[in-house]
Amino acid sequence: MATRSKKENEKNERLLSVIHLKTHFYIEDIVVKAVDGIDFSIQKNEILGIVGESGSGKSVCALSILRLLPPEPSCKISGQIYFKNENLLELNESQMQKIRGAEISMIFQEPTTSLNPVLTIGEQIAESIKLHQKLDHRKTWEKVVEMLTLVKIPEPFRRAKEYPHEISGGMKQRVMIAMALSCNPSLLIADEPTTALDVTTQKQILYLIKELQKKLRTSVIFITHNLGIIAEVADKVMVMYAGKILEYAPVNDIFHQPGHPYTLSLLKSIPRLDVSRGIRLKVIPGSLPNPIDKIQGCPFHPRCEFVKDICRKKEPELKKIGDNQFVGCWMYNNEEAIHFKKII
Amino acid sequence: MENSVLLKVKNLIKYFPVRGGRFSRIIGYVKAVDGVSFDIKRGETLGLVGESGSGKTNLGLCILRLREPTSGEVIFKNRDITKLKQTRISEIYKDMQIIFQDPYSSLNPRMKIGEIVGEPLIIHKLIKNKSEKTAKIKKLFEEVGLDHTYIDKYPHELSGGQRQRIIIARALAVSPSLIICDEPTSALDVSIQAQIINLLEDLKNHLSLTYLFISHDLSVVKHISDRIAVMYLGKIIEIGNSENVCSSPKHPYTKLLIFSVPIPDPEVKYEHIPLNDEIPSPINIPSGCRFHTRCNFVKEICRQIEPELREIEKGWFIACHFV
Numbered sequence: 286m287a288t289r290s291k292k293e294n295e296k297n298e299r300l301l302s303v304i305h306l307k308t309h310f311y312i313e314d315i316v317v318k319a320v321d322g323i324d325f326s327i328q329k330n331e332i333l334g335i336v337g338e339s340g341s342g343k344s345v346c347a348l349s350i351l352r353l354l355p356p357e358p359s360c361k362i363s364g365q366i367y368f369k370n371e372n373l374l375e376l377n378e379s380q381m382q383k384i385r386g387a388e389i390s391m392i393f394q395e396p397t398t399s400l401n402p403v404l405t406i407g408e409q410i411a412e413s414i415k416l417h418q419k420l421d422h423r424k425t426w427e428k429v430v431e432m433l434t435l436v437k438i439p440e441p442f443r444r445a446k447e448y449p450h451e452i453s454g455g456m457k458q459r460v461m462i463a464m465a466l467s468c469n470p471s472l473l474i475a476d477e478p479t480t481a482l483d484v485t486t487q488k489q490i491l492y493l494i495k496e497l498q499k500k501l502r503t504s505v506i507f508i509t510h511n512l513g514i515i516a517e518v519a520d521k522v523m524v525m526y527a528g529k530i531l532e533y534a535p536v537n538d539i540f541h542q543p544g545h546p547y548t549l550s551l552l553k554s555i556p557r558l559d560v561s562r563g564i565r566l567k568v569i570p571g572s573l574p575n576p577i578d579k580i581q582g583c584p585f586h587p588r589c590e591f592v593k594d595i596c597r598k599k600e601p602e603l604k605k606i607g608d609n610q611f612v613g614c615w616m617y618n619n620e621e622a623i624h625f626k627k628i629i
Numbered sequence: 630m631e632n633s634v635l636l637k638v639k640n641l642i643k644y645f646p647v648r649g650g651r652f653s654r655i656i657g658y659v660k661a662v663d664g665v666s667f668d669i670k671r672g673e674t675l676g677l678v679g680e681s682g683s684g685k686t687n688l689g690l691c692i693l694r695l696r697e698p699t700s701g702e703v704i705f706k707n708r709d710i711t712k713l714k715q716t717r718i719s720e721i722y723k724d725m726q727i728i729f730q731d732p733y734s735s736l737n738p739r740m741k742i743g744e745i746v747g748e749p750l751i752i753h754k755l756i757k758n759k760s761e762k763t764a765k766i767k768k769l770f771e772e773v774g775l776d777h778t779y780i781d782k783y784p785h786e787l788s789g790g791q792r793q794r795i796i797i798a799r800a801l802a803v804s805p806s807l808i809i810c811d812e813p814t815s816a817l818d819v820s821i822q823a824q825i826i827n828l829l830e831d832l833k834n835h836l837s838l839t840y841l842f843i844s845h846d847l848s849v850v851k852h853i854s855d856r857i858a859v860m861y862l863g864k865i866i867e868i869g870n871s872e873n874v875c876s877s878p879k880h881p882y883t884k885l886l887i888f889s890v891p892i893p894d895p896e897v898k899y900e901h902i903p904l905n906d907e908i909p910s911p912i913n914i915p916s917g918c919r920f921h922t923r924c925n926f927v928k929e930i931c932r933q934i935e936p937e938l939r940e941i942e943k944g945w946f947i948a949c950h951f952v
């Protein structure tokens with residue numbers, strides 16, 4: 286019980302707050318509003334899932350937190366990103382370097398491109414340890430083996446001497462996780478970490494991330510386009526579309542009483558292994574928004590079956606519709622919401 | 630005719646020689662497809678599922694002879710097309726078509742999409758004159774849900790979903806009876822995937838098509854297929870009615886695959902089954918049962934004797950010593 290209440294307490298402690306974040310790219314005379322005014326936060330010991338289709342701004346959101354984007358004037362980040370009471374957007378590059386890897390680390394979809402082909406995996410983990418910790422040679426290698434064991438790589442002594450091309454995709458992602466966690470960060474950002482893997486390997490990596498999150502009490506931002514994965518890993522979910530958050534809610538609300546028409550349609554448009562055959566998929570008409578098109582009003586309105594006049598003109602704000610459920614949709618301003626509740 | 634067999638694949642094999650050493654001699658083979666047999670009935674959708682590298686694409690290409698099989702038979706409408714002379718291979722494409730995963734790389738970027746869709750009509754001499762061609766292209770555009778004003782656009786002007794519609798329209802141009810769909814929705818976003826899956830289902834009904842539907846995504850395969858074949862390292866290890874295979878899988882590998890699919894419901898609780906990540910190379914296929922190196926139920930016999938596909942219930946075949 287004691288551990289539980291500790292966990293509850295930690296959950297109410299805020300680790301990161303993002304306030305009105307905008308990340309815009311300027312290419313010649315075009316503006317790409319990749320992230321366009323989003324607010325969210327993550328508590329200690331929590332997994333926040335970010336879900337959205339391609340181009341919705343998920344990766345740019347993560348890269349903005351770590352400030353891993355091109356410099357001004359080609360990219361402008363505005364708003365505030367408070368991490369442990371410090372606004373990351375006000376730090377200089379050398380201060381930011383102390384945060385990256387040590388306090389906040391990130392793993393990506395393609396482990397192959399993030400690993401150096403000419404170093405053994407042991408050497409690479411050692412390098413990431415040495416970046417932020419002052420350990421002698423022996424202690425560093427002890428830590429390398431400890432990290433390989435932590436991510437359940439069998440025969441860690443032998444494996445440490447292998448090169449990236451000698452190991453499978455799943456093993457590479459384990460190595461990336463070992464590197465990312467080697468300095469005990471308080472926040473891990475995982476951007477589609479299993480998308481390039483086969484489903485059986487994906488399952489093992491998801492389990493590993495969840496298990497390590499519990500063990501190390503790291504907070505995690507888990508980015509994916511896969512709703513199944515979101516349901517499996519996330520505590521809280523942020524649904525993104527065209528650089529905006531359309532819905533932000535605890536994972537159970539997202540799946541059992543989705544508030545935004547987009548969330549609902551997405552759920553009904555995926556084929557499911559757990560339902561019998563013969564159910565027709567719901568179709569969201571049209572195509573994904575082009576990032577350079579300026580959509581007036583709600584970004585989802587051109588594809589929304591509930592569209593009204595106001596949706597074309599004015600953008601809705603996120604509105605609280607349940608205990609912790611926030612939805613950006615005009616229907617919550619009147620009785621139509623009740624109608625919507627009935628159809629889900 | 631209703632339940633007659635349209636395509637029969639018998640012991641199909643596709644090996645790629647691996648060369649090495651000083652004289653670049655053959656030192657082994659990549660056994661991409663290693664003895665596959667199955668039937669597809671007219672009007673049926675057979676799903677083919679397996680992890681990457683299991684040989685799905687090679688199997689599809691060999692059926693169409695876009696890649697020459699090493700051995701085996703492909704009997705399409707009672708004719709063994711592996712025996713067909715090279716010069717007559719194009720006859721196959723009048724009746725059998727393939728749709729690939731990446732709609733961009735399979736479209737010529739310099740051709741207008743109207744021409745792309747119309748090309749097979751010319752190649753196979755299916756139209757008499759220009760107006761017939763225009764009319765046919767228009768009809769094909771309509772069938773796949775593309776506005777005919779797109780006819781003069783180029784592939785790069787279209788979205789991924791629209792490009793996949795073009796590929797489908799081109800495949801339909803010859804009025805084929807069988808379409809092999811190789812991961813047709815794997816590169817698409819969720820909301821676009823649903824559009825294409827529904828389109829494929831509608832076309833199948835309107836045009837009485839038969840599909841071999843290849844995908845690594847078991848949820849998609851289950852949704853669209855009447856029967857499912859599960860492939861592992863070049864061989865089918867389970868085949869049967871898709872509802873049966875998905876709700877009570879028998880082969881330990883099928884069980885693992887199904888257990889691994891994340892379900893979009895946070896209330897579903899998973900138990901953890903540890904699994905060796907490492908899929909053996911198709912150059913060194915394990916002895917006995919090819920899955921034995923990753924199987925949690927492995928026994929001595931599995932290392933030595935390769936299990937045959939055995940029928941355990943009508944139409945349900947499993948290759949495992951312990952089912």
Ligand SMILES: Nc1ncnc2c1ncn2[C@@H]1O[C@H](COP(=O)(O)OP(=O)(O)O)[C@@H](O)[C@H]1O
Nearest residue numbers: 310317319338339340341342343344345346576
């Ligand atoms: N470095 C960049 N320069 C210009 N545009 C970019 C850059 N990175 C991303 N974008 C654009 O920002 C939008 C959001 O991209 P991204 O965050 O990568 O989407 P997601 O990860 O959700 O698929 C896209 O339209 C993308 O093309």
Ligand SMILES: Nc1ncnc2c1ncn2[C@@H]1O[C@H](COP(=O)(O)OP(=O)(O)O)[C@@H](O)[C@H]1O
Nearest residue numbers: 645659661680681682683684685686687688911
């Ligand atoms: N042209 C080729 N030469 C040698 N090996 C190949 C060739 N094409 C495919 N392979 C190998 O054959 C195996 C099966 O490949 P493929 O049919 O593409 O599988 P899948 O479509 O199931 O992912 C893989 O191990 C792949 O590397």
Ligand SMILES: [Mg+2]
Nearest residue numbers: 343344345476
């Ligand atoms: Mg991304």
Ligand SMILES: [Mg+2]
Nearest residue numbers: 685686687812
């Ligand atoms: Mg393939």
